[in-house]
Amino acid sequence: MKLNRTLWIAPAITLASVFASYSVSAAFNPNPPSVGAYESGQYRNLAQEMNAHDAQAKLDAGFANMFGENTQQQLYYGYYEGGYYNGHYIKTTDTNDIRTEGQSWGMTIAVMMDKQQEFDNLWRFAKKYQKNSDQHSDPAKRGVYAWQLKFNSSGQVYKNDDGPAPDGEEYFAFALLNADARWGSHGSINYYQEALVMLQTIKTKLMKDGVIVFSPYVDNVTDPSYHIPAFYDYFADRVVNSADKQYWASVATRSRQFLQDHFAKVDGSPYWNLPTYLARPSGDPIPGNLFSGQANPGDWYELDAWRVAMNVAMDAHIMGAKAWHKNAINGILGALAYNKSANGAGCYKQKYWMGMEQSPYCAGEGQKAANAAALLASTNAEQANDFFYDFWHTPQPTGQYRYYHGCLYMLALLQVTGNFVFYN
Structure with missing residues (x-):
């Protein structure tokens, strides 16, 4: 089971002077296309x-x-x-471990950047x-990927928790x-055969009634940030078996409904349009702490929940x-923009509950990044100018807490930049 992340401190960065030098671009499209990029081939x-x-220079330097x-x-x-050399890994630098989340994100970044050697090195590891x-003593863990590896005193890795965090398998x-x-x-x-095996693992181990689970060991709970319906439609298109096509198409439909x-x-x-860390398959937020080690209540908008906006906008952009x-993205960005203007701190914060700030810290690089990507489904040009440049002029993260932010x-x-392409 993947526990909540360690809190990092993100310094406040005042960008008012930067924003002032940019007018709202007339080129920003406040009407996201109803025909998705996967069909049209036109990536914004x-x-x-x-x-x-x-x-391009920023992208190359980032990689x-x-x-x-x-x-x-x-x-x-x-x-x-x-x-002996045994591949490469993406390090969780704040906790000095290795996660399926980071490994699969690294592979995704590598394939989008056309970096095959780096991709292969990560996958082999x-x-x-x-x-x-496949013969694991626990049937629920057979074939899934241990979400967290640690290093022993000799610097060798071991499975600290061999349960899955399903977003890793999805990105794999x-x-x-x-x-x-x-x-x-x-x-x-x-690659194709490995993908089919992974899809079967997700289908049989990590789905319940067509909904991606938070954990096979926590009943009736999902993580909204694990819902990536554009992926499911892509899976449906790429598999050959008609039953599998129908299955993944139905998962995409169910995920969008969720x-x-x-x-x-x-x-x-009371939540002011902000998605939550955990939810029931019905969509209801889950208050309180469900399991030992959970840092934040399930109905907070916090670190995992930052990604929901990015995933919703990806679905709008890729699949139409x-x-x-548009309503979801306008609601999220509107709530954060309002808080930024009203709280006197000149920024929106990292965590919220019931419309109230739960962190004194301004948004960091990763949260700003997710909200910039969310603009792919925004209809508000004023917000576009603010949220885009808030990200664009934020330097690539450094230091101990650079893992989550950096990914x-x-x-x-x-x-x-139009480089997150669903290849076919």
Whole structure:
């Protein structure tokens, strides 16, 4: 089971002078297309719409910083055991561990950047050290990937928790299917076959009545940030078996219904349009703490919940914008923009509950990144100017807490520059 993350402190950055130098770009499209990029082949480039001319350089530098050898922004590290090289991993720098979330995000970033060697290095490590045996003593854990590895005193990895965090498996499958589409599956790794195995694992171990679970060991609970309906439609399109096509298409439909139900439940008071960390499959937020080690109540808008806006906007952009996508994004960004203007701190905060701030800290790089990507479904040009440049002029994260921020930073950078493509 994946517990809540360690809190990091993000310094406040005043960008008023930066915003003042930019007028709202007339090129920003306040009417997200109803025909998605997967069908049209037209991927929006928000950076271009917002007259940000250094997009490719920023993207290249971001990848080089994350995957290069440096002490400030590096997340990609080689692993050696018994003197032999055994792939690379993405390090959770604040807690010094390795998670399926980060490993699968790293693979996704690598395939979008056309970096096959880095992709292969990450996948080989994941399959060797994170995958559970198909003969695991616990049937629920057979074939899933241990969400957290730790290092022993000799620097060797071990499974600290061999239960799954299903968003990792989802991104693994997505990344592998894109690798097959970009590079083919006739080399040393059969990406397509590996993706099919992963999809079967998700289907049989991590879904309940068509809904992605938070954990196989916590009944009737899902994590709204695990709902990525655009992925499910992509899975449906990429598989060949008709029953599997029908299954994943139905999962996409069910996931969109969950998200609509969830936003209906957090609409206005008391949650003020902000998605929550945990929810029932009905969409109802879950108050209180369900399990030992849970840092924040399930009905807080906090670290996992930041990603919901990015996932909703991705669905609108890739598969076609509907009214509910736009309403959800306008609600999230509107609530945060209002709090920023009203709280006297000049920023919106990292955590909220019942419309009230639960953290004294201003939004950090990852939260700003997710909200910039959310603009792909926004209809508010004034908000677009504010949220886009709040991200664009925030430097790539450094230091101890750069893992979560840095991964979201790169995922969002790909999305706002039109480089997060569903390859076919």
